[in-house]
Amino acid sequence: MASITMDNLGKVYAGNVRAVTGVNIDIADGEMIVLVGPSGCGKSTLLRMVAGLETITEGTLRIGERVVNTLEPADRDIAMVFQNYALYPHMTVFNNLAYGLKNRGLKKAEIDRRVKDAAEMLQIGQFLDRKPRQLSGGQRQRVAMGRALVREPAAFLFDEPLSNLDAKLRVQMRVEIRQLQKRLGTTSLYVTHDQLEALTMADRLVVLNGGRIEQIGTPMELYSRPETVFVAGFIGSPAMNMLPADYLRTLVPAEALAHVPQNADLIGIRPEDLALAPPAMGEIGLSGRLLLLEPAGAESHLHLVFDGIDEHVVVRLPHVPDVSEGATLQFSLKREKLHPFHQASGQRVA
Amino acid sequence: MVENNRWGNILAHIILILGVAIVVFPVYVAIIASTHPPGTFVRGVMPLLPGPNAIENYTTVVTQGRSQAGTPPIGGMLWNSFIMAMAITIGKLSISIISAFAIVYFKFPFRIFFFWVIFLTLMLPVEVRIVPTFQVVADLGMLNSFAGLSIPLIASATATFLFRQFFMTVPEELMEAARVDGAGPMKFFKDILLPLSITNIAALFVIMFIYGWNQYLWPLLITTDPEYYTIVMGIQRMVTGGDSEPLWHLVMATVVLAALPPVLVILFMQRLFVKGLTETEK
Numbered sequence: 193m194a195s196i197t198m199d200n201l202g203k204v205y206a207g208n209v210r211a212v213t214g215v216n217i218d219i220a221d222g223e224m225i226v227l228v229g230p231s232g233c234g235k236s237t238l239l240r241m242v243a244g245l246e247t248i249t250e251g252t253l254r255i256g257e258r259v260v261n262t263l264e265p266a267d268r269d270i271a272m273v274f275q276n277y278a279l280y281p282h283m284t285v286f287n288n289l290a291y292g293l294k295n296r297g298l299k300k301a302e303i304d305r306r307v308k309d310a311a312e313m314l315q316i317g318q319f320l321d322r323k324p325r326q327l328s329g330g331q332r333q334r335v336a337m338g339r340a341l342v343r344e345p346a347a348f349l350f351d352e353p354l355s356n357l358d359a360k361l362r363v364q365m366r367v368e369i370r371q372l373q374k375r376l377g378t379t380s381l382y383v384t385h386d387q388l389e390a391l392t393m394a395d396r397l398v399v400l401n402g403g404r405i406e407q408i409g410t411p412m413e414l415y416s417r418p419e420t421v422f423v424a425g426f427i428g429s430p431a432m433n434m435l436p437a438d439y440l441r442t443l444v445p446a447e448a449l450a451h452v453p454q455n456a457d458l459i460g461i462r463p464e465d466l467a468l469a470p471p472a473m474g475e476i477g478l479s480g481r482l483l484l485l486e487p488a489g490a491e492s493h494l495h496l497v498f499d500g501i502d503e504h505v506v507v508r509l510p511h512v513p514d515v516s517e518g519a520t521l522q523f524s525l526k527r528e529k530l531h532p533f534h535q536a537s538g539q540r541v542a
Numbered sequence: 543m544v545e546n547n548r549w550g551n552i553l554a555h556i557i558l559i560l561g562v563a564i565v566v567f568p569v570y571v572a573i574i575a576s577t578h579p580p581g582t583f584v585r586g587v588m589p590l591l592p593g594p595n596a597i598e599n600y601t602t603v604v605t606q607g608r609s610q611a612g613t614p615p616i617g618g619m620l621w622n623s624f625i626m627a628m629a630i631t632i633g634k635l636s637i638s639i640i641s642a643f644a645i646v647y648f649k650f651p652f653r654i655f656f657f658w659v660i661f662l663t664l665m666l667p668v669e670v671r672i673v674p675t676f677q678v679v680a681d682l683g684m685l686n687s688f689a690g691l692s693i694p695l696i697a698s699a700t701a702t703f704l705f706r707q708f709f710m711t712v713p714e715e716l717m718e719a720a721r722v723d724g725a726g727p728m729k730f731f732k733d734i735l736l737p738l739s740i741t742n743i744a745a746l747f748v749i750m751f752i753y754g755w756n757q758y759l760w761p762l763l764i765t766t767d768p769e770y771y772t773i774v775m776g777i778q779r780m781v782t783g784g785d786s787e788p789l790w791h792l793v794m795a796t797v798v799l800a801a802l803p804p805v806l807v808i809l810f811m812q813r814l815f816v817k818g819l820t821e822t823e824k
Contacts, residue, residue, distance in 0.1 A: 243718075243722065244721075244722075245718050245721065245722075264721065264724075265718075265721045265722045266721065266722060266723065266724030266725075270722070271722065272718075272719070272722050274715045274718070274719060275715075276713060276715055278713065278715035278716050278718065278719035279719075280716065280719075280720075280733075280734055281738065282734075282737040282738055291720075291723050291725075291733070292722070292723030292724055295723055295724035295725055295729065296724055339719075339723075
C-alpha cells in the first residue's frame with residue numbers, strides 16, 4: 193500500500209524526441225487512476241516510466257516516501273499486467289505465478305500459500321499445472337493478474353490489459369478487476385485507450401494528449417465539465433458536437449446565450465442534451481434535417497445537418513423515435529447545457 | 543486446391559521415386575559392396591546382391607583397420623570424429639547463443655558493427671582461410687590435437703545469426719515481465735530464453751554435428767599422427783594409402799560405419815524436434 197507521486201515527470205528520447213512533458217499526478221493510497229488518451233499520447237510511456245521499464249529523464253517519481261527514479265522494476269514494489277499478458281510460455285501456471293517470488297527468495301511454503309490464495313481469488317486453481325498455451329484468452333488474463341497479485345505489491349500497473357479480449361469478456365474482466373482492486377485496496381495505475389473502460393473503472397481519470405495532461409478529475413467531472421476542447425471531444429461517445437458560437441448567436445434569442453462569455457467562439461453540446469421537442473420558455477430551439485437514424489436498441493443516434501449551417505450533428509435519444517430520414521426536426525436545448533470554449537487556446541471559458 | 547488427378551499423381555510419384563532412387567542407390571551399393579570378398583571388384587562387375595563376407599569385413603575394419611597402409615582400426619577414428627564433432631557443435635552453440643544474446647538484448651557501442659563483423663565471417667569458411675589458419679594453429683602448437691581440430695571450426699556466424707533471428711521474435715514483454723519479476727539479464731537468459739530456444743538448439747545441434755563430423759580438408763591438413771585421424775579423412779587414407787589396389791570391400795565397410803553416427807543423431811534429435819514443436823509457443 194502506498195501513494196504514487198509524479199512530480200513534473202518528463203521523458204525525452206535520444207534524438208530529442210519528447211514523449212512526456214511536465215506530468216504532475218498525486219495518486220492517493222488505494223486509488224485507481226486511469227490514464228486515457230489516443231494512440232501515441234504518451235500514456236504507455238508514462239506507465240512504463242513508473243514501472244521502471246523506461247528511464248525517467250525529468251522530474252521525480254515517488255512510490256510511498258521513496259524516490260524510485262533509478263530503481264530497477266523489481267525493487268520498486270510494483271506489479272505489472274501486460275497487454276499481451278507476457279506469460280512465460282514454457283512454465284506452468286504455478287511457476288508463472290511463483291517465478292517472481294522465487295527470485296525474491298521467499299520460502300517455498302510462503303510461495304505455495306500465496307499462489308494458492310491468488311489462484312482461488314481468480315478461480316484458476318484447476319489450471320495450475322497447465323501451460324499458458326492450453327488456456328483461453330480470459331484464463332491467460334487471469335493468470336497475468338495472478339502474477340501481479342502474488343507479489344502483494346504497493347501498486348498495480350495495468351497496460352491495456354483487456355484489449356486482447358473479446359467484447360463480452362472485456363466487460364466481465366473489467367468488473368472483476370475493479371472489484372478485486374477495491375477489495376484489496378491496492379493503488380493502481382491503469383492505461384487504456386477505451387474511454388468506456390476509463391469512465392467505468394477510474395476513481396480519477398487522467399486524459400493525456402501529446403505527452404501532456406489535458407485534465408485530471410473524476411469521470412463525471414470530466415464528462416460534465418471538460419476543461420479543454422480535446423477532452424470534450426475525447427470523452428463521450430458519440431462525441432460532443434462542436435458548433436461555432438456565432439452561428440448559435442444568430443439563431444437563438446440573445447438572452448439565451450447571455451451567460452456565454454464574448455470570447456467563446458466554439459460551443460460544445462452533448463448529443464444527449466438535445467431533446468426532440470419544440471423549445472420551452474428560456475430554452476434554445478434548433479432545427480435540422482435528419483440524414484440518418486441509427487437505432488441501437490435502448491437508444492438511437494440521429495445524424496443531422498442543422499438549418500443554416502453545414503455542420504454534422506449527432507443527437508442521442510433514449511428511445512427510437514418514429515421519424516423518417518429527410519424530415520426536418522425540432523430540438524430544444526437547456527441553456528446551462530452549453531460548453532463554451534475558446535478555439536485558439538482550446539480552453540473552456542466558462 | 544489442386545484437383546486430385548490420377549495421372550498427375552502417378553507422374554508425381556514416378557518423379558519422386560526416381561529422385562529417391564538416385565539418392566539411395568549409391569548408399570545401397572556401398573552397403574552391398576561392404577559384404578563381398580576382396581576379389582569381387584577387381585573383375586569390374588558390380589554385384590547388386592549381398593555377398594557372404596559381411597561379418598568378416600566389418601570385424602576386420604573394426605579390429606585391425608588396414609594396418610599395413612598406416613590406417614589404424616576405425617574404432618579410434620570414430621571416437622576422434624565424435625570428439626571433434628561434439629567439440630565443434632557444443633563450442634559453436636554456446637558461443638553463438640551467448641553472442642546473439644549480447645547483440646539482441648544489450649546496448650553497447652558499435653553493436654551493429656559487431657553484428658556485421660560476425661556476419662561477415664559467413665563469407666570466410668575454413669576452406670577460404672585455410673592457409674593462414676593453418677599457420678596460426680601451427681604457431682600455437684595445436685597440430686595433432688583435438689584443440690587444433692575443433693577450435694578453428696568453432697568460429698562461425700551461422701548459428702549466431704539464427705539465434706539472433708529467433709531472439710528477435712521473442713516478445714519484448716517477456717523480458718520486461720522478467721525484469722519486474724526480479725530476474726537480471728543472466729537469470730532471464732537461463733530461465734526463459736534458454737528453455738524457449740530448445741527447439742532451435744536441437745535443430746542447430748543436428749546441423750552442426752553433421753558439419754563437424756563431415757570435416758575432411760581441415761583434419762587432413764593438420765593431423766599427421768594416426769592417433770588423431772578422423773574417420774572421414776581416414777577413408778581417404780585407406781583409399782590412397784599403400785601401393786596395392788584399394789581394398790574396396792573394407793573401404794565400403796568403413797564408409798557405412800562412418801555414415802551411421804549422423805543418422806543416429808538425426809533419429810534421436812527428431813524426437814526432440816517434434817516435442818519442441820508441439821510444446822513450445824511464444
